[in-house]
Amino acid sequence: MADHLDLLLGVVLVAGPVFGTSPCSFDGVIALFRFCNFTQIPPIPNSTETLLLSFNYITTVTATSFPFLQQLQLLELGTQYTPLTIGKEAFRNLPNLKILDLGKSHVDFLHPDAFQGLSRLFELRLFACGLSDVVLRDGYFRNLSALTRLDLSMNKISSLSLHSSFQELNSLQSIDFSFNQILTVCEDELKPLQGKVFSWFSLKANNLYIRVLVDWEKCMNPFRSMQLDTLDVSGNGWTAIITENFCNAIWGSKVSSLILDHHTMGSGFGFQNIKDPDENTFAGLAQSSVARLDLSHGFIFSLKSLVFQKLKNLKVLNLSYNKINTIAVNAFYGLDSLQILNVSYNLLGELYNSNFYGLPGVVYIDLRMNHIGIIQRETFTFLAKLQTLDLRDNALNSIDFIPSIPTIFLGGNKLVTLANIGFTANFIQLAENKLENLAELYFLLQIPDLQILILNQNRLSSCKPQNLPSRNLSLQQLYLGENMLQLAWETGSCWDIFKGLFNLQVLYLNNNYLNFLPPGVFSDLIALRGLSLHSNRLTILSPNSLPANLEVLDISRNQLLSPDPGLFTSLRFLDITHNKFICECELSAFVHWLNQTNVTIHGSPTEIYCMYPDSFVGVSLYNVSTVGCDIEEVLKNLRFSLFLLFTVTLILFLMTILILTKFRGVCFSCYNTVWRLVFKDQAQGTESDMYKYDAYFCFSSKDFEWVQNALLKHLDTQYCDQNRFNLCFEERDFVPGENHITNIQAAVWSSRKTVCLVSRHFLRDGWCLEAFSYAQSKCLSDLNSVLIMVVVGSLSQYQLMKHKSIRGFVQKQQYLRWPEDLQDVGWFLDKLSQHILKKERGQKEDGHIPLQTITTIS
Structure with a gap:
């Protein structure tokens, strides 16, 4: 989508420091002791609810390290710079602790009873602590009845032989074993977890099943009797054969979302030694009710026929970042419930009428970043429920295949004209194409239900005066940034391009080389609230040149010299940074307004500065004094006596000047006469010298x-x-x-x-x-x-x-x-x-x- 107007819709995010500015501070509730070079637990007030002790040199935590802190709910002890030893019942004085973070601290010794007494612990973070299988096998997590999330990622765990105490963790919903060294997972190892429901279960990036031969008849289903909302087995480098074996092994286990990205399935481009998935690869998921399947970041070259036929409940299919070049007939057969299909970042060059058979319920198709240059006319017409089609960043130079759908993304193609295209959409994105004639814009503005039109980064620069203005009453947002409208407008044509857009609320005209705004160009934009004119060449804004109800204006990076503050009276938000202000008395009205206005001014004061005269270059307008520019203000500060004296003197001076000006010839004659009478004996004459003539x-x-x-x-x-x-x-x-x-x-x-x-x-x-x-x-x-x-x-x-x-x-x-x-x-x-x-x-x-x-x- 086009850039968003920085200052639109009145959303101002104010981000302040959460814990203050000092690295070692306490505000009565939060104790921030990061980077304080502590070697042991410091004294902690009883009222503390959050204690942050990471990035220190603490080496030992024992049962006496903490005072009794009944209010403490979050303890962060991660990322210690020295190995950490955690003794028996090290946290027993923290009875209401809910979150314990030990992540990225090298735990040199962890007592089996280290976590005893934490009956209210909700989340335990033990990622990257150097832990081995022992932490799972010897019952370290027993009696943690409230534990919901357990993070054991990035450790040295090689086996999931779980202690029987895991069966007692009835609240456990999320467990992360990613980035370990787990080569196999079988049914016996995870038996203590049977009967549980997990929102998240991750075995990501463990080289699972690829370095050992697995006897699946003995291994059986590792997730038997479990219900998994999301199962992440990505990054293990699975081939189509391993994927098929795994899917067959977990037959019947309920998995709503299966993440298999960063795999090695598929022959890739130009190779045949590794096969693409076929109709058997995912057949084992037929009874798993998989609704989301992520197969991104792989090497799939060809989508074979019936490859997904068993996934009747699938709603989201992600095939992005593969090498897909061909789509066989009936490749999507059986996906009656599919709503979102992502085939972006692949190698598709042509699309045919048969490519998307079997997708009666698809709503969104993402085909970004392929090499699509040709699409047959009927490719999308039979997709009755299609709402959004994304074809950005391809090689299309014709779009006569466009179906009647609400949302169309066509940016980053090679479109030069839109002739004879039957658009019915309410959202059209055509940025980064090669459209030059404003006739295309006039054509698009005739679409009855169009609400958002994006034409950024085209070449709109020419105009045919015979174009009729639009009366589009539905358009709300229009993006025309990074074009060349100046070339069209300077010919005196197409000044009526916005006529009839009575409901337009947002308009982008940035980076269009504009050095003037045509008179009345915004006269019909009575509903406009946000206008972007930044990065143009405007030196002056004429009175009444802006819409009367405008609330947000971005006119930064222009060449405004002395703007009239009366233009900005209706605004709530103004960006006028990086202009070329002339800091002379003509600017005094704007400087005074800038210091008094209730309008929110975007940017720091240093970004609103003088460019002339040289002595003021770079000086913020907020620091420019207007003293001496306002005569009335100066006169008010004078005493009455001084005013009277000044007035009399001024009158006498003006009378003298008037007399001398009106009768200066007579005055000079009198002066000469007096001079001759007084200095008649000293009359000036020429001195004799070497010259013949004066x-x-x-x-x-x-x-x-x-x-x-x-x-x-x-x-x-x-x-x-x-x-x-x-x-x-x-x-x-x-x-x-x-x-x-x-x-x-x-x-x-x-x-x-x-x-x-x-x-x-x-x-x-x-x-x-x-x-x-x-x-x-x-x-x-x-x-x-x-x-x-x-x-x-x-x-x-x-x-x-x-x-x-x-x-x-x-x-x-x-x-x-x-x-x-x-x-x-x-x-x-x-x-x-x-x-x-x-x-x-x-x-x-x-x-x-x-x-x-x-x-x-x-």
């Missing part, structure tokens, strides 16, 4: 009229005596007839500064760009910032960066921008004058940020 103004000839009116008339001395600069520009100062490049070079090198007025015309004028390059060359030669760049008009950074010479300047130097508001022109001209007059220090400036301080916005 500045060379480079601009496009198409801009001459504007430049003349906007700049030259206010700066050049020849236009007005009050101006301060001797300027050079092409229209007046270039020598007529002279080479234009020569004129440019002369203008650049004979001027202290070069002012390039970069406009749209300038960028299209090659001579202007050439002059710009020469001015840059002078900058590099003199190591001075002699080039002043003024951007005129609405030129963007991108338009400037398209020209290589200008791009290099913009990236490394400051530049000016002509103001958009006329009242800023005076201020601009003053700033430009200062840059022309500014003396350089003979080195480059390390700045590349545009000079925004002289950029004005109207």
Whole structure:
């Protein structure tokens, strides 16, 4: 089945320590003394009910080792690191002991009367204690009238010659002799057990009957007059002949469940020296009323005809993990009562119409992990009571044989299409196939009684817009994880795939590469309670994008940046771990909600962390402070006087800013007038030096009229005596007839500064760009910032960066921008004058940020 939604149905398992955290502790009822390096029994309080003393170095237990503990019911003395000696009546001071565990302690000496006085002992665990046949033969278990379970597995017992006292153990129901060295079991040895009813009797993994020749006429029936609910004789490596002899020997003994797994019956693949079971192998079980037979983990290659004909009462047959390649006609004949058939993990390649004859009552057939590629159409149609068919992990590319049954498992095959298949099931599993077209999903959603549909790990990625949406009112769970729905949805098609699914309760859309959710895609899912969107690429969830009644949401391992907490108000359980949260003020509402919500948040706080900015990477959202993000909260904490002062200051500041902004031109003119009046004797002028011109103004000839009116008339001395600069520009100062490049070079090198007025015309004028390059060359030669760049008009950074010479300047130097508001022109001209007059220090400036301080916005 598909993965389960970790957080669905509100089941939260809280596992806590049973005995506390300390290895040596006592809470008044339970004494936990494991791994305490004790060499003898420590003092035990009278109120103790459970005493755990395993993993210590206790060597001896005698009648005086324990104080009188009337309340003690469970004693664990197993797994001592030293050999253990148990003396006479060692546990007599524990009259109400019910469970005694000595397992995995090497018992060096066990007194025959060691267990005397334990009249209420219910379970005795003596597994892996190194015990021999003596413990059975010499009456060690006499007077244990309440003993129900006896575990003697993994010892060194080689014979089951039971002491007559076993006949007195009237409560004994379970006995385990597995993993010993018992080579034969005959009637005389188990005679003290005759007349008893056992729920469990195990002789597993003893090499029973395979290393000795058994005279079955003398051995006879070891389980005569017994009734066994489960008899485990698995792991003994029985061949078909040994199995036949054993079944014949126990003729008439009632065995409800017979476990024969890990056998050697069958020829296997490619061998003929060991025969497969035939009609005689299990004939001896005809009178045993066997209801469950386990023949798994063997080498059966062929199921022969009539092999199970005598097992009239058989209800469960397990043939998994064999080498079954062929099923003969009537192989299952006689199994009229069989309900469950497990033939998984075999070598079946084809199934034919006759393979399952003789199974009128079968309800479940498991055919997983074979190599089935072909199945005839009528193979399952006559199985009138069949409810579940499991064909997972085979090689099917067509399923036209599917019968009308409620439950179908078809995952792990090679299905590409489902065309013309008459499904009537209410549970369909089609995971791990090769379905690509969403038309298959539309088709499946038309099945009237379908309740659960699993399509995980397919290739659903394409869509045909002509598909009609479903109105399936029975579907409750839909699994579409690990597909590629993003490829279909990004084309704008199949956004109605969930239309009409009014009763859907669980939806998996994990691992579908989703970077958006189509608008209204969940609008019809009014009953949806659990939604899995984990491991996608979602960066944002739009308002109303989730179903209104959603209770469980898994949106972990996406790329959510600043989720809106209003989306999660209806939830009871949320997994939002491992996203990429941006820990800035935009996230403050979510952080506040995260710390206050009653919604159960899955995962530890360390799994909900920041990814930006760098200083917060890995910091848990639970540790992020929102102080300073909420203005109202900050204002509430201010004193009234401080608030009043702040308000007055703010009003005065805003009024000042408003006046300066609105009348900044007038203010600047007044400032200049005052400056001239106060410092009229210190008027700034240009100093005589080696340069012929103060500045060379480079601009496009198409801009001459504007430049003349906007700049030259206010700066050049020849236009007005009050101006301060001797300027050079092409229209007046270039020598007529002279080479234009020569004129440019002369203008650049004979001027202290070069002012390039970069406009749209300038960028299209090659001579202007050439002059710009020469001015840059002078900058590099003199190591001075002699080039002043003024951007005129609405030129963007991108338009400037398209020209290589200008791009290099913009990236490394400051530049000016002509103001958009006329009242800023005076201020601009003053700033430009200062840059022309500014003396350089003979080195480059390390700045590349545009000079925004002289950029004005109207």
